[in-house]
Amino acid sequence: QVQLVESGGGLVQPGGSLSVSCAASGFTFSTYGMSWYRQAPGKERELVATITHGGIRNYADSVKGRFTISRDNAKNTVYLQMNSLKPEDTAAYYCHARKDRYDYWGQGTQVTVSS
Numbered sequence: 001q002v003q004l005v006e007s008g009g010g011l012v013q014p015g016g017s018l019s020v021s022c023a024a025s026g027f028t029f030s031t032y033g034m035s036w037y038r039q040a041p042g043k044e045r046e047l048v049a050t051i052t053h054g055g056i057r058n059y060a061d062s063v064k065g066r067f068t069i070s071r072d073n074a075k076n077t078v079y080l081q082m083n084s085l086k087p088e089d090t091a092a093y094y095c096h097a098r099k100d101r102y103d104y105w106g107q108g109t110q111v112t113v114s115s
């Protein structure tokens with residue numbers, strides 16, 4: 001069955017860095033566009049970054065220049081490297097896979113930016 005399993009969340013101080021990963025299984029990972037979304041308490045889920053199956057990246061304005069999305073098709077894994085973290089980056093981060101009419105979600109990993 002399809003699985004997206006996020007890992008790497010945690011507590012980090014403002015200005016720090018953190019990397020989260022999403023291991024995929026149960027579908028042909030290399031043919032899917034992969035994204036990271038986040039949802040803070042009381043707010044709607046928002047798109048953070050996307051990488052197409054061809055490697056084209058797009059970012060939300062709020063994270064541009066600070067976050068980097070990447071993928072390793074050999075490991076069926078997508079990554080999100082987060083630098084210069086701010087308290088407003090605090091949220092649950094979700095991995096998402098999409099191709100045509102198929103889309104899948106992970107269970108989320110919590111990232112908390114606080115001193």
